[in-house]
Amino acid sequence: MFSQYKKGLLAGSVAVAALTSAAPAMAADMVALLLPENVNPRWEQQDAAAFVATMQEIAPDVKVEVYNANNDTSVQQRQAEQALTQGAKVLVVIPIDGESSAIIADTAAEEGVPTIAYDRMINSPNTKFWVQADMFATGAAQAQHVVDNTKPGDTLVLLKGSPTDPNAAVIHAGQVSVLQPLFDAGERVMGYENWTPGWDPAIARRSMDQALTQLNNNVQGVVSSNDGNAGAAIAAMEEQGMAGTVPVSGLDCTVQAQQLMLLGKQTQCGWRPLHEMAAAAANVSVRLLNGDDYSDLATEVVQNGVGADVAFVPVDSYSAVGAEGVGYVIENDPSITRDMVCQGEAAATGFCS
Structure with missing residues (x-):
């Protein structure tokens, strides 16, 4: 008989509730969500939709820009640069390539912008946070x-x-x-x-x-x-x-x-509860914008492919x-x-x- 894996530590509703006491982000703040492709409908129809909806709920004054690289790593890098040029203060990246996407996190870090790896890990010492299932x-x-x-x-x-x-x-x-x-x-x-x-x-x-x-x-x-x-x-x-x-x-x-x-x-x-994954990323984005601690959300630490410690939120499967x-x-x-x-x-x- 197949066993079911139920290991999640975070529910989206809990994460949202945890933010109610956070100071509101500035009206000029912007967060960029970089999708990898549109071959799989989940990225736009589920992950992006849930991320945008959660941001609207918990930080309605924050602008959210969503990009889709259509499976082209060079396009994703250009989109990240464009987002930074437009003033993004947090990048949420679903990398096409976990190795080459390191340049995105590294470039963002040079400008003082944190990068959240969503679903797929980014192998950079500047990856701030990761949300994923087992x-x-x-x-x-x-x-x-x-x-x-x-x-x-x-x-x-x-x-x-x-x-x-x-x-x-x-x-x-x-x-x-x-x-x-x-x-x-x-x-x-x-x-x-x-x-x-x-x-x-x-x-x-x-x-x-x-x-x-x-x-x-x-x-x-x-x-x-x-x-x-x-x-x-x-x-x-x-x-x-x-x-x-x-x-x-x-x-x-x-x-x-x-x-x-x-x-x-x-x-x-x-x-996997993609809505909870998206909610976790949105919650951490707002915490980062406000300079608030998010250790109550990221309950674990993992090492990525370059040995960097990354705050981690595991979710259900x-x-x-x-x-x-x-x-x-x-x-x-x-x-x-x-x-x-x-x-x-x-x-x-x-x-x-």
Whole structure:
């Protein structure tokens, strides 16, 4: 039976309440939110929307500028420079590349501007703060779900994330912690694995097509690192009449992923309360603007890739499986409603009818 990971230490409502006594930020203050891409709808529809909404609630006089780099690291760097030129006093950055994005935090620090790493770590000594779930546990959860729904000797495909995203490597390490002993013992077979630059579903689709061709459709499980990869794998298997017969993991629990789960084509997704992550980043942004302490929000310290200590806020994660998992996500994710999920083919499922 798959175990659920519930390790969060911060609820968005608690973080918001903690700010009620903070001095108001100046009207001229500006915070910049730098998104990595628009391939995954969560960045604009969930993370950015929740960040902006929280800022409006707790610091309505603070201007928020949102940028999207469309998976181009040089564009993201230019957007950061533009934000600084326009007077941003805090940068909240979801880096495309955890290494090259260090220049963003370093440049900001030269101007006395702190950088918050959101979701993905920035490997700079000037990274001030990080908010994220336990991605190692998330990867282990994905792999364990597929293992629990396959049998000894079955062949698996691993569709990994973007090689420049530091989270992708951590997710994969979590997957391997579960899978490698089984591969070594011959209890499962590694049939095919590939990275997915930019988390691009089109690349994941080509990888899955290659896997099915090379393995002559001998695939019994797909360990997919996110929902975009999962959807691509399902589309490839659909053409072979295999969709719905193979367990497929995911991450983010997008509306499409939940619909596929109700249809039995995607069987698992890792869910994180993105609204709480965004609220935490917004709360710390305001504390930084006001020069206030935020140690009550950042309850841990972690080291990034260059050995710098970074204040850290861990948030919840949950393994959503089947209709029960969909119900949990709808109940706990304010950005997703039952009506949004119960569209198209999913509307005819027992969950929606």
